[in-house]
Amino acid sequence: MDRVAAILGFQWRAYWRRFHRAGNLTTNNAGVWILFGGIAVFRYLQLLPRVSTQFAHGETARYEALLIGVFFVWMFPVMGESWRSIGSRALLHTPLTPRELFCIRLGSVFVSPVTWVIVACSLALGYPLARAPNPVAGMIALVLFLLFSLAMSLTIAHVLSSAVMRKLLLGTMVVVCILVGALWLTKRAPGFSWWPNRLAADAAVRANAFGSIVALAALTIAAFGASFWTFKSGLQYVASRRSQRFTVLGLIHFPGRLGGLLKKDLRYVIRLLDVYFAFPIVILFVIYLASNPEPSAAVFRVVLIILFLPWISMTSNSFGLDTPLGLDRYSLFPLRGCDILLSKNLAFALILMLLVGAVFPLAFWRFGPGTAVLGLIAVVLMALAYLSWGNWMSVRDPYKMQFYRFSAGGSPADAIMGMLFGSIPGLIMIYSGTLWTTLLLMLVYSALYYFSVTRSGRRFEQQREDIRQALS
Amino acid sequence: MVELRGLTRKFGEFVAVNNLRLQVSQGTIFGFLGPNGAGKSTTVKMLTGILKPSAGDALIDGLSIQTSPLEIKQKIGVLPEDLALFDSLTIWEHLKMCGAIYGLRNSETETRAEQLLNYLDLWTDRHTFVEQSSYGMKKKCALAMALIHNPKVLFLDEPFEGIDPVTSRNIKDLLVVMSNKGITVFLTSHILEVVERLVHSFAVIVRGELACCQTMEETLASGRTLEDLYFQYVERRQVEGFEWIG
Numbered sequence: 001m002d003r004v005a006a007i008l009g010f011q012w013r014a015y016w017r018r019f020h021r022a023g024n025l026t027t028n029n030a031g032v033w034i035l036f037g038g039i040a041v042f043r044y045l046q047l048l049p050r051v052s053t054q055f056a057h058g059e060t061a062r063y064e065a066l067l068i069g070v071f072f073v074w075m076f077p078v079m080g081e082s083w084r085s086i087g088s089r090a091l092l093h094t095p096l097t098p099r100e101l102f103c104i105r106l107g108s109v110f111v112s113p114v115t116w117v118i119v120a121c122s123l124a125l126g127y128p129l130a131r132a133p134n135p136v137a138g139m140i141a142l143v144l145f146l147l148f149s150l151a152m153s154l155t156i157a158h159v160l161s162s163a164v165m166r167k168l169l170l171g172t173m174v175v176v177c178i179l180v181g182a183l184w185l186t187k188r189a190p191g192f193s194w195w196p197n198r199l200a201a202d203a204a205v206r207a208n209a210f211g212s213i214v215a216l217a218a219l220t221i222a223a224f225g226a227s228f229w230t231f232k233s234g235l236q237y238v239a240s241r242r243s244q245r246f247t248v249l250g251l252i253h254f255p256g257r258l259g260g261l262l263k264k265d266l267r268y269v270i271r272l273l274d275v276y277f278a279f280p281i282v283i284l285f286v287i288y289l290a291s292n293p294e295p296s297a298a299v300f301r302v303v304l305i306i307l308f309l310p311w312i313s314m315t316s317n318s319f320g321l322d323t324p325l326g327l328d329r330y331s332l333f334p335l336r337g338c339d340i341l342l343s344k345n346l347a348f349a350l351i352l353m354l355l356v357g358a359v360f361p362l363a364f365w366r367f368g369p370g371t372a373v374l375g376l377i378a379v380v381l382m383a384l385a386y387l388s389w390g391n392w393m394s395v396r397d398p399y400k401m402q403f404y405r406f407s408a409g410g411s412p413a414d415a416i417m418g419m420l421f422g423s424i425p426g427l428i429m430i431y432s433g434t435l436w437t438t439l440l441l442m443l444v445y446s447a448l449y450y451f452s453v454t455r456s457g458r459r460f461e462q463q464r465e466d467i468r469q470a471l472s
Numbered sequence: 473m474v475e476l477r478g479l480t481r482k483f484g485e486f487v488a489v490n491n492l493r494l495q496v497s498q499g500t501i502f503g504f505l506g507p508n509g510a511g512k513s514t515t516v517k518m519l520t521g522i523l524k525p526s527a528g529d530a531l532i533d534g535l536s537i538q539t540s541p542l543e544i545k546q547k548i549g550v551l552p553e554d555l556a557l558f559d560s561l562t563i564w565e566h567l568k569m570c571g572a573i574y575g576l577r578n579s580e581t582e583t584r585a586e587q588l589l590n591y592l593d594l595w596t597d598r599h600t601f602v603e604q605s606s607y608g609m610k611k612k613c614a615l616a617m618a619l620i621h622n623p624k625v626l627f628l629d630e631p632f633e634g635i636d637p638v639t640s641r642n643i644k645d646l647l648v649v650m651s652n653k654g655i656t657v658f659l660t661s662h663i664l665e666v667v668e669r670l671v672h673s674f675a676v677i678v679r680g681e682l683a684c685c686q687t688m689e690e691t692l693a694s695g696r697t698l699e700d701l702y703f704q705y706v707e708r709r710q711v712e713g714f715e716w717i718g
Contacts, residue, residue, distance in 0.1 A: 250565070253568075253578075257572050257573055259572050260565060263569070267560040325556045328554065331522045332521065332550050
């Protein structure tokens with residue numbers, strides 16, 4: 001374990017060196033994150049006394065909801081890990097066993113202070129547990145639940161690193177979405193008693209707490225087993241891979257000067273997890289349109305606005321998935337900055353067309369041509385608005401993102417502003433979709449987009465070295 | 473064809489390249505030599521548009537790198553130090569992308585790409601993703617990208633490092649053919665034996681400053697080898713104090 005401790009020591013040193021090098025709170029939006037994180041923690045702490053009161057009455061609904069939140073929050077330090085300086089792959093040539101490598105992987109999660117804030121907030125759930133009928137059992141179950149969350153986050157992160165497992169996970173998610181959608185629409189959603197959050201709550205209030213703890217312990221051990229197995233498989237896969245893979249995108253030829261870049265950018269877009277939040281929205285809405293006897297046009301318009309929200313990090317940080325080497329290649333090509341931005345915008349537009357293409361034939365059938373065409377115009381306007389905002393932000397405040405991870409590091413304030421700005425044309429179209437309004441909006445947002453892409457393109461050329469620095 | 477006019481690059485207080493002045497005429501194979509950290513790659517990066525000079529200028533085919541960067545990029549081919557490839561594209565897709573960007577017709581791109589990849593022994597691996605390729609394969613891919621649009625000036629940063637002997641020989645033969653057809657080749661390398669046999673003229677840069685610039689003919693006429701001349705400007709240490717080895 002000395003070797004593991006030594007490497008973790010250097011991991012710690014490298015992290016804090018990078019942290020200090022940042023210099024001030026404006027770098028990587030640290031100040032904004034601290035502000036928003038502080039508000040979230042404050043709000044969370046305010047909820048704890050209410051959970052405590054519920055416990056006193058033997059109720060656990062709020063506690064279970066908070067545990068679900070805690071479970072998802074644990075995913076962020078594990079999956080938004082662009083801060084990890086020494087990756088497992090870089091250690092493959094050293095005489096470390098897979099178990100030691102896994103320990104380093106696990107220990108690295110705790111290098112970030114964000115993780116320690118999450119640990120403290122998670123353990124703060126012990127306060128309401130003090131008023132539960134079985135406080136000790138509840139606390140043991142809580143710790144097990146937190147370990148389970150950590151192990152599941154690690155497993156998901158490892159699964160996402162393997163192409164085959166990623167496809168399996170995506171397929172499973174689509175099937176689950178369809179099933180949940182169908183069950184929800186037919187109002188036959190079952191209540192599972194084996195959910196880990198339910199088990200943790202049961203341990204705190206039920207007479208038979210032992211059974212819940214044993215079940216939770218079994219789930220935690222299984223989760224850690226899965227995380228170790230997926231980690232080990234990932235290492236072996238990396239060591240042996242060399243293939244000429246068949247891909248659908250490989251068969252498609254995009255014409256024009258930017259065709260090759262567009263193909264590359266499409267591959268980048270589909271590798272950011274944030275955008276996959278749009279898929280369940282589309283699937284559920286398609287089920288709603290197909291099965292509801294009287295679907296609402298208002299819901300249709302609102303869904304169109306919601307459909308854009310997961311794209312904010314992609315559109316506002318177009319260079320986030322590029323490497324410094326990729327930026328060097330852009331510099332070598334005889335291309336202007338606006339050409340490069342345009343290829344990134346086209347990649348976004350193509351994926352959007354695919355998503356919208358699944359919705360609009362049904363919308364046309366259920367709502368008639370008028371509503372469908374107005375919806376389509378709203379989509380075009382919102383796309384222009386999101387891209388206008390996004391191009392500006394992409395060169396103003398770039399930050400590094402990683403494939404198959406959630407984007408982390410952008411300013412939440414900027415993201416909220418971007419969502420509001422991007423949704424404005426959609427909201428105007430909902431409340432006043434007249435011909436003149438539509439024409440005026442088309443004119444304004446087309447001009448705005450043109451101005452954004454040319455101006456941001458020029459700024460990209462001027463600030464290329466700064467952007468390269470921000471992404472390295 | 474390539475003219476450096478007081479080219480300078482600073483990183484904060486550190487001067488990586490200082491007031492570099494030299495000329496390379498058309499059809500010349502020019503070797504740009506120096507120890508690690510001397511400023512070779514920084515100079516190539518400035519000439520190819522990756523880095524902006526802090527001061528000075530350079531002309532390539534009569535065009536200034538400060539005022540006509542896009543026109544210059546259309547005329548040059550570059551094998552950069554770090555190869556600058558996109559992991560999510562295959563070798564074939566890289567060449568197709570390049571052809572389109574430089575304005576070649578699709579059929580023309582495919583014909584040239586096939587010829588280049590066959591010559592560089594990369595044809596059977598053309599559908600391999602770059603992220604799964606070996607270093608040598610990546611280097612050959614980057615080299616093919618530098619050549620596909622028939623550049624007037626070729627900048628090659630360490631072209632023979634990590635390349636197998638057969639391909640290395642093929643590249644040398646190709647460079648000689650290109651030079652005979654009037655294409656200027658500006659290359660950096662640490663392999664002095666190769667440079668000695670290949671280049672027409674060379675320069676040695678030490679700590680960002682030009683230490684020496686002459687033709688290969690002048691060097692050989694003085695009765696010295698390139699290595700002799702190189703070590704005249706670049707210090708080397710003796711092996712001593714390694715008793716613990718072995």
